Amino acid sequence: xxxxxxxxxxxxxxxxxxxxxxxxxxxxxxxxxxxxxxxxxxxxxxxxxxxxxxxxxxxxxxxxxxxxxxxxxxxxxxxxxxxxxxxxxxxxxxxxxxxxxxxxxxxxxxxxxxxxxxxxxxxxxxxxxxxxxxxxxxxxxxxxxxxxxxxxxxxxxxxxxxxxxxxxxxxxxxxxxxxxxxxxxxxxxxxxxxxxxxxxxxxxxxxxxxxxxxxxxxxxxxxxxxxxxxxxxxxxxxxxxxxxxxxxxxxxxxxxxxxxxxxxxxxxxxxxxxxxxxxxxxxxxxxxxxxxxxxxxxxxxxxxxxxxxxxxxxxxxxxxxxxxxxxxxxxxx
Numbered sequence: 001x002x003x004x005x006x007x008x009x010x011x012x013x014x015x016x017x018x019x020x021x022x023x024x025x026x027x028x029x030x031x032x033x034x035x036x037x038x039x040x041x042x043x044x045x046x047x048x049x050x051x052x053x054x055x056x057x058x059x060x061x062x063x064x065x066x067x068x069x070x071x072x073x074x075x076x077x078x079x080x081x082x083x084x085x086x087x088x089x090x091x092x093x094x095x096x097x098x099x100x101x102x103x104x105x106x107x108x109x110x111x112x113x114x115x116x117x118x119x120x121x122x123x124x125x126x127x128x129x130x131x132x133x134x135x136x137x138x139x140x141x142x143x144x145x146x147x148x149x150x151x152x153x154x155x156x157x158x159x160x161x162x163x164x165x166x167x168x169x170x171x172x173x174x175x176x177x178x179x180x181x182x183x184x185x186x187x188x189x190x191x192x193x194x195x196x197x198x199x200x201x202x203x204x205x206x207x208x209x210x211x212x213x214x215x216x217x218x219x220x221x222x223x224x225x226x227x228x229x230x231x232x233x234x235x236x237x238x239x240x241x242x243x244x245x246x247x248x249x250x251x252x253x254x255x256x257x258x259x260x261x262x263x264x265x266x267x268x269x270x271x272x273x274x275x276x277x278x279x280x281x282x283x284x285x286x287x288x289x290x291x292x293x294x295x296x297x298x299x300x301x302x303x304x305x306x307x308x309x310x311x312x313x314x315x316x317x318x319x320x321x322x323x324x325x326x327x328x329x330x331x332x333x
Contacts, residue, residue: 004048013042025092043090061120063284064094065303068110068124069144071219072099074247075275076292079126080144084123085297091304093120102218105127111137121303123296126150134237142299146193146319154306155300155317160272161286161321164197164242167270170286170324171240175333177207178269180238182227182248186218190215194244211239217248224251232267239267239333246271246278246287253281253329264331274325283328291320 006024010017015035022031023039031039042048067084069077085095096119100107107129114122115137124135125144125211131152134141143150145157171179181198191197197215202209212234216221224243231238243249250272256263263269263283273277298318305313 004046004115006048008046009039009042009048012046013039015039024087027130040086048090052137062118063092063273064096064119065121065123065300066096066098066110066114066119067222068098068100068107068122068126070100070102070125070127074219074245074273075277076245076273076290079292080296080299083293083298085296085318087297087300087304093304094128096245097272100127102127108133114139121307123299123303140303142303142306143298144295146317152315154299154302154313154315156295156302157319158290158295159319160290161193161197163272163290164194165201166322166324167197167242167272170326171242171268171270172201172205174240174268175332176240178210178213178236178238178240179204179207179214180231180241181215182224182231182241182243182252183214183216184223184244184248185216198242198325210236219245219247221247221251221254224248225255226251226253228252229259232256232261237267238331241267241269243269243271246273246275246285248328249285249287250277250281253285263329268330270330278327281329286327286330288327289323289325294320312316 006017006020009165010020019031019035020039023036065088067081069081071077081097083217088095098110100110107127111129111133119139122139122141124141124145126147131150135152141153143155146155146160168179182196183192185192213316215226215230224247228241231241241252243252249269250263252269256267256269261267271285271287274287278285278287302316
């Protein structure tokens with residue numbers, strides 16, 4: 001049986017060869033979303049795999065890419081992984097998924113495996129390693145998310161600061177002025193762009209910042225649970241709480257239920273990411289939708305560029321804009 005070509009895919013999808021090429025390269029702005037979905041369906045149905053461009057690859061290639069994520073439990077990451085996998089598969093590469101569990105030792109061990117020649121490239125959301133440690137691997141790498149400490153690497157993520165502004169403005173428009181913030185933090189640094197966005201918003205609106213309303217914790221449902229209890233036990237508790245991601249918010253929702261605090265009647269609650277569980281909680285969770293699949297796909301496209309070319313690119317950065325998703329967990333004061 002003859003190998004499926006890009007021309008076969010174009011005929012099957014009813015589009016031009018150049019359109020298929022743009023979809024494979026991840027050029028979203030130049031392809032209608034419906035057309036892109038049709039091309040991807042044709043690629044999957046026909047079993048198309050792109051031929052490797054041997055002249056631009058390293059000699060001892062394995063055709064394997066390591067994807068390192070910090071949390072396999074958070075359903076945000078599997079959607080990112082699917083985007084990475086789809087983009088790599090049609091280019092003849094295999095993705096190996098690894099989880100660091102936010103632990104430095106695990107991250108270092110995974111980088112050592114990559115450095116020992118098992119992988120042609122790395123896509124990583126770094127939890128604790130430094131830019132130098134990643135550079136020392138001497139393997140093409142792309143960063144997931146915005147990380148100010150990795151200026152020499154390509155980055156693909158979402159505009160989290162903008163997402164924070166969207167949530168806070170939504171709560172403000174509902175009349176809330178006492179807004180608590182459960183902020184997830186990385187093990188890398190105590191600085192956090194979300195806290196800066198929160199404080200800037202409060203100052204802009206002329207609202208006095210209550211330090212007791214800002215709680216920092218590591219990402220995890222149990223941490224959101226404990227933080228919510230702490231906020232609600234204050235002598236002057238907030239009327240609304242913004243959690244740094246949906247996992248923290250789900251933990252906070254559990255705490256509110258145990259404390260018999262009505263959501264949103266007595267306290268509004270919002271998260272970020274728009275993972276599937278946010279749609280089935282009771283009440284359903286107001287949140288900010290982030291791109292997941294597109295982030296994974298674009299990160300893979302960037303990585304393939306790095307693998308295939310010996311030219312020095314200026315580090316590229318793409319931050320997708322977030323979208324506010326209003327559900328049942330927020331309401332007027």
